[in-house]
Amino acid sequence: xxxxxxxxxLVDMFQSNVGKATxxxxxxxxxxxxxxxxQVCCGQPAYNSGYVKESKEAMKKMIQTFEHAEYxxxxxxSCAFMFHEYQHVFKGDPVWEPKAKKLADKxxxxxxxxVDVLKVEDVGAQLEGKATYHTSCHMTRLLGVKxxxxxLLSNVKGxxxxxxxxxxxxxxxGGTFSVKMSQISEQMVDEKVHHVEETDAEYLIGAxxxxxxxxxxxxxxxxxxxxxxxxxxxxxxxxxxxx
Amino acid sequence: MTGTxxxxxxxxxxxxxxxxxxxxxxxxxxxxxxxxxxxxVLADATVxxxxxxxxxxxxxxxxxxxxxxxxxLTVALNxxxxxxxxxxxxxxxDERFTHWGLNDLFNNEWPKQGLExxxxxxxxxxxxIRRAEQANVGITISEVTLAESATVVLFSSKDRGRxxxxxxxxxxxxxxxxSIVPRMTQAAKKMxxxxxxxxxxxxxxxxxxxxxxxxxxxxxxxxxxxxxFKATYILIDDL
Amino acid sequence: MPMKIGNExxxxxxxxxxxxxxxxxxxxxxxxxxxxxxxxAVEELGNWEEWRSHGEEIRQHVLENLDxxxxxxxxxxxxRGGNVYFASTPEEANDYIRGVIKKKRxxxxxxxxxxxxxxxxxxxxxxxxxxxxxxxxxxxxxxxIDDHDPPSHIVAPALHKNKEQVxxxxxxxxGYKKSSDPTELAWHAREMLRQDYxxxxxxxxxxxxxxxxxxxxxxxTNEGNADLVTSxxxxxxxxxxxxxxxPSFEELEVLVSMLTRSAVGQKLPSYVTVLTGPxxxxxxxGPEEFHLVIVDNGRSKILGTEFQSVLQCIRCAACVNxxxxxxxxxxxxxxxxxxxxxxxxLSPLLGGYDDYKExxxxxxxxxxxxxxxxxxxxxHELLHKHRQVIVEKEGRAPVSEKLLMKAFGLGAASPTLxxxxxxxxxxxxxxxxTDDKISxxxxxxxxxxxxxxxxxxxxxxFRDWYKNRExxxxxx
Numbered sequence: 001x002x003x004x005x006x007x008x009x010l011v012d013m014f015q016s017n018v019g020k021a022t023x024x025x026x027x028x029x030x031x032x033x034x035x036x037x038x039q040v041c042c043g044q045p046a047y048n049s050g051y052v053k054e055s056k057e058a059m060k061k062m063i064q065t066f067e068h069a070e071y072x073x074x075x076x077x078s079c080a081f082m083f084h085e086y087q088h089v090f091k092g093d094p095v096w097e098p099k100a101k102k103l104a105d106k107x108x109x110x111x112x113x114x115v116d117v118l119k120v121e122d123v124g125a126q127l128e129g130k131a132t133y134h135t136s137c138h139m140t141r142l143l144g145v146k147x148x149x150x151x152l153l154s155n156v157k158g159x160x161x162x163x164x165x166x167x168x169x170x171x172x173x174g175g176t177f178s179v180k181m182s183q184i185s186e187q188m189v190d191e192k193v194h195h196v197e198e199t200d201a202e203y204l205i206g207a208x209x210x211x212x213x214x215x216x217x218x219x220x221x222x223x224x225x226x227x228x229x230x231x232x233x234x235x236x237x238x239x240x241x242x243x
Numbered sequence: 244m245t246g247t248x249x250x251x252x253x254x255x256x257x258x259x260x261x262x263x264x265x266x267x268x269x270x271x272x273x274x275x276x277x278x279x280x281x282x283x284v285l286a287d288a289t290v291x292x293x294x295x296x297x298x299x300x301x302x303x304x305x306x307x308x309x310x311x312x313x314x315x316l317t318v319a320l321n322x323x324x325x326x327x328x329x330x331x332x333x334x335x336x337d338e339r340f341t342h343w344g345l346n347d348l349f350n351n352e353w354p355k356q357g358l359e360x361x362x363x364x365x366x367x368x369x370x371x372i373r374r375a376e377q378a379n380v381g382i383t384i385s386e387v388t389l390a391e392s393a394t395v396v397l398f399s400s401k402d403r404g405r406x407x408x409x410x411x412x413x414x415x416x417x418x419x420x421x422s423i424v425p426r427m428t429q430a431a432k433k434m435x436x437x438x439x440x441x442x443x444x445x446x447x448x449x450x451x452x453x454x455x456x457x458x459x460x461x462x463x464x465x466x467x468x469x470x471x472f473k474a475t476y477i478l479i480d481d482l
Numbered sequence: 483m484p485m486k487i488g489n490e491x492x493x494x495x496x497x498x499x500x501x502x503x504x505x506x507x508x509x510x511x512x513x514x515x516x517x518x519x520x521x522x523a524v525e526e527l528g529n530w531e532e533w534r535s536h537g538e539e540i541r542q543h544v545l546e547n548l549d550x551x552x553x554x555x556x557x558x559x560x561x562r563g564g565n566v567y568f569a570s571t572p573e574e575a576n577d578y579i580r581g582v583i584k585k586k587r588x589x590x591x592x593x594x595x596x597x598x599x600x601x602x603x604x605x606x607x608x609x610x611x612x613x614x615x616x617x618x619x620x621x622x623x624x625x626x627i628d629d630h631d632p633p634s635h636i637v638a639p640a641l642h643k644n645k646e647q648v649x650x651x652x653x654x655x656x657g658y659k660k661s662s663d664p665t666e667l668a669w670h671a672r673e674m675l676r677q678d679y680x681x682x683x684x685x686x687x688x689x690x691x692x693x694x695x696x697x698x699x700x701x702x703t704n705e706g707n708a709d710l711v712t713s714x715x716x717x718x719x720x721x722x723x724x725x726x727x728x729p730s731f732e733e734l735e736v737l738v739s740m741l742t743r744s745a746v747g748q749k750l751p752s753y754v755t756v757l758t759g760p761x762x763x764x765x766x767x768g769p770e771e772f773h774l775v776i777v778d779n780g781r782s783k784i785l786g787t788e789f790q791s792v793l794q795c796i797r798c799a800a801c802v803n804x805x806x807x808x809x810x811x812x813x814x815x816x817x818x819x820x821x822x823x824x825x826x827x828l829s830p831l832l833g834g835y836d837d838y839k840e841x842x843x844x845x846x847x848x849x850x851x852x853x854x855x856x857x858x859x860x861x862h863e864l865l866h867k868h869r870q871v872i873v874e875k876e877g878r879a880p881v882s883e884k885l886l887m888k889a890f891g892l893g894a895a896s897p898t899l900x901x902x903x904x905x906x907x908x909x910x911x912x913x914x915x916t917d918d919k920i921s922x923x924x925x926x927x928x929x930x931x932x933x934x935x936x937x938x939x940x941x942x943x944f945r946d947w948y949k950n951r952e953x954x955x956x957x958x
Contacts, residue, residue: 007944007945009900009904011944012904012943012944012945013904013907013939013940013943013944014937014938014939014940015937015940015944016940016942016943016944016947018944019944019947019948020944020947023948035945035948037897037901037945037949038897039897040896040897040900041890041900045890046887046890046891048847048866048869049869049873049879049883049887050866050868050869050870050871050872050873050874050879051873051874051887051890051891052870052873052874053874053891054887054888054890054891055890055891057891058890058891061896061897065897137846137848137849137850138847138848138849141848141849141850141852141853142849168850169806169809169850170806170846170848170850172806172846173846174845174846174847174848175846175847177843177845177846177847178929178930178933179926179927179929179930180843180929181807181843181844182929182930182932182933183493183496183497183500184496184500184807184810184811184844185846185933186932186933187500187810187811188806188807188809188810188846189933189934191809191810213936213937214934216935216937217919217930217933217934217935217936217937218933218934218935220919220934220935221921221933221934221935244563245560245561245563246559246560246561246562246563246564246565246566246759246772247560247565247566248556248557248560248565248566248567248568249565249566249567249568249578250567250568250569250570250574251553251556251566251568253568253570254552254568254570254724254776254778255549255552255553255568256549257570257778257782258548258549258552258724258782258785259549261782261783261785261786262546262548262549262785262786263786266549266550267547267549267550271547271550271551273543273729273730274539274543276536276539276540277535277536277539278532278533278535278536278539279536280528280529280532280533280536281533281536281735281736281739283528283529284527284528300749304752363766365764365765365766368766369766371766371767372680372714372766372767376676376680389750391749392749392750394750394754399762399765399767399768400762400765401762401763401764401765401766404765404766404767405709405713405767405768406710406713406714406767408709409706409709409710409713410710426739427735427738427739427750428732428735428736430735431731431732431734431735432731432732434731434756435695435730435731435732438695438696438731443762444696444698444758445758446562446757446758446759446760446761446762446765446768447712447713447755447756447757447758447768448755448756448757448758449709449753449754449755449756450750450753450754450755450756451752451753452749452750452751452752452753453752454752455704455705455706455752455753456704456705456752457620457621457668457704457705458638458704458746459619459620459621459624459638459639459640459668460620460621460624460640460643460645460648460664460667460668461508461644461645461664462508462511462512462515462516462638462641463645463664463665465664465665465668465669466665467668467669467672468620468668468671468672468704468705468706468707469618469672469675469676469679469705469706469707469709469710470705470706470709470710470752470753471706
């Protein structure tokens with residue numbers, strides 16, 4: 001099966017490990033990877049800040065870049081959701097709305113793709129240790145992917161799982177919110193880190209680069225002994241001790 | 244007597260203009276709603292199932308629930324009033340009390356015991372309110388009883404004062420088993436039918452579920468804020 | 483008080499909120515407690531999504547036909563002997579109500595909780611003509627005697643106060659001598675207020691829902707205060723926001739069921755009261771004279787716009803209780819009597835962007851509000867629409883942000899620019915980087931690094947790794 005990877009700009013620039021893990025994981029599951037070089041950012045930062053006109057240019061570029069794809073897979077719920085959102089942004093546009101709809105129909109978040117399309121629930125991963133999982137808002141509420149990550153994680157050998165208290169609460173990332181409203185964002189991410197600590201987890205796992213950058217950044221700043229991992233890295237783990 | 248209506252035309256014209264159309268002048272039929280989940284709630288429950296639902300919800304709303312027969316009502320009501328510390332008692336003026344054989348308790352038994360009793364009498368005006376305010380127990384009758392939420396529904400009239408259920412320290416509702424329905428849906432339908440049949444909707448319809456309460460201070464439940472401190476429902480098996 | 487509360491700017495208000503540790507504990511506790519109760523109540527009910535769709539279709543239908551239903555309502559109320567006044571502005575509403583008060587030579591008014599009367603600043607308008615106005619909802623009563631402290635939550639107005647603070651207010655203002663036990667406090671208020679009900683000349687209420695077909699309206703309380711307000715004074719005035727209306731009892735029932743479950747997780751509250759006109763000829767209690775004041779105050783301007791769905795709101799505050807931002811900043815931070823997500827959408831519409839332009843940004847667009855809304859208002863989408871209006875129509879965004887976004891538009895849309903930009907990022911960031919992280923970032927990054935570390939851009943971007951791997955030069 002040919003899979004076209006939408007890596008996201010955060011992964012491309014800051015978390016290339018996540019991109020690598022995604023490629024290796026999908027290949028291991030029998031997919032052939034295609035990565036169109038002309039992909040840019042999905043436009044979400046500008047779009048969410050109210051700059052719809054500016055973001056439309058990025059959106060059009062992305063629609064063109066992925067026009068040929070059969071399946072688009074993205075290791076970020078929020079960015080995958082943004083692809084689904086394009087059709088609403090271009091509503092009423094005779095050229096772009098149908099294209100945007102096609103784009104949405106073939107776009108999947110990574111875990112959603114593995115469970116719903118590849119029909120795989122156990123990817124044969126192994127990771128020793130205690131973990132908890134952060135459910136990202138956009139992925140859970142807006143994209144509606146709730147079960148897939150949990151299904152996959154529950155089959156990772158050696159992983160002892162504890163539910164994150166207050167898991168439905170936003171971590172305070174919110175894209176530009178984190179800098180525009182940093183005062184409030186700080187309180188939100190603090191509560192999130194506090195909840196992660198309550199679980200005694202060694203690993204905080206998530207499926208969204210933005211949230212992980214936020215929570216991870218706070219954990220690092222406070223020097224907490226918690227390792228932040230993207231779910232692609234976890235599912236790509238083959239040994240008992242990561243790294 | 245018809246009341247006044249002021250400023251209406253310009254106000255409504257503005258609304259229509261904002262909605263981008265002319266004023267609606269033809270009678271509007273309510274649409275067939277796509278969804279009607281309310282009809283499914285407790286749809287298959289028998290009357291006895293509903294009594295069970297009612298009873299179990301009473302517990303959650305700090306309301307005492309008693310069942311009795313028509314023959315046992317006098318004793319049950321007398322006991323309930325005693326449990327609340329006796330009189331003064333105030334009730335509606337309602338033929339159903341006579342029908343259920345309560346006249347003797349109200350008019351002979353209680354006066355003999357020195358328990359003060361007042362039956363709502365519209366001819367004496369505000370005196371009724373003064374008495375309700377001083378009463379220890381208020382007693383009224385449920386027209387429709389909602390099992391789901393343990394709610395009694397009261398229709399006001401000249402003989403059925405609103406304040407009988409609010410001003411006394413404690414409250415007792417007589418609940419005919421025949422009045423039980425699954426939920427508010429059926430009460431609303433009944434009220435709408437009354438209106439469509441050309442009957443006047445009562446000036447006040449009270450849906451009462453247990454005693455007065457508040458959680459406005461630190462979300463801690465306080466029972467008895469403006470209305471009664473305690474409530475009892477007496478279910479009468481009239482079927 | 484009017485809709486706007488306080489004179490501090492947004493950031494000062496937020497700073498104050500964040501530093502109020504009691505308030506934050508109370509709000510977090512309330513959110514967790516009420517949130518769990520709400521969830522339990524809707525799960526127990528079953529088919530909740532169907533209920534939401536029903537709630538939505540009812541509210542949308544009403545808004546689309548609002549002029550018709552308001553006309554029908556007013557006719558039916560007048561037929562039952564009630565008086566109806568349509569007020570476009572707060573001034574019109576207040577003038578009419580003052581006129582009634584003066585005609586009745588009323589000295590004392592008892593009032594049950596009403597957001598719309600707060601919005602039009604009714605209380606002070608009546609106090610100006612020498613009328614005593616007494617709030618009877620326990621929470622509102624506490625705030626009122628505490629020199630008009632503003633409400634911080636639509637349903638639980640005094641949520642930000644602890645019981646010791648309430649006791650101190652009662653001691654100072656009412657000569658209260660007992661403990662801080664909520665029951666003792668509430669019972670003291672009961673005693674004080676009982677006398678007020680019995681001696682008031684006029685009762686004023688809000689309106690949860692009006693019923694067009696019968697000219698009725700419903701009041702929903704747990705305390706029973708609205709019942710005493712509407713059964714003891716001889717004159718009653720009810721004030722409603724013009725959108726709070728349903729076609730018939732059947733829809734009333736549905737929305738009340740959803741309101742109380744969403745607000746506090748109750749199947750029904752202790753008291754739902756449906757009133758139709760003034761008392762009947764021989765009735766002893768209930769008002770002899772009834773006035774309904776229907777208020778626009780900026781609502782009609784929302785009709786027919788992309789924000790129309792906000793008028794579907796039934797004021798349950800489920801969105802407030804779910805909001806992670808409200809959780810940390812509290813109600814007063816919004817600077818409006820309408821707080822939380824609904825406040826952040828509604829306040830700029832009713833009060834303008836001058837006072838409320840920051841509110842639409844006080845959200846991560848996490849969608850928790852939209853998820854719990856019983857009538858399916860897409861709250862987070864409306865917040866986003868506000869941002870778009872602020873940027874594109876109002877032109878109020880900061881210049882630096884505009885430039886940044888302009889650059890974004892260029893960069894993101896051009897693969898070449900994007901590639902070069904991202905390639906150069908590591909060296910651009912080099913001066914700020916230690917151990918693969920940035921602790922003190924430049925420009926907009928500073929707001930980020932004030933709170934948390936920022937990762938240094940990867941020296942080998944994912945796309946480089948991929949390209950090299952394709953060429954067979956690198957296998958990881």
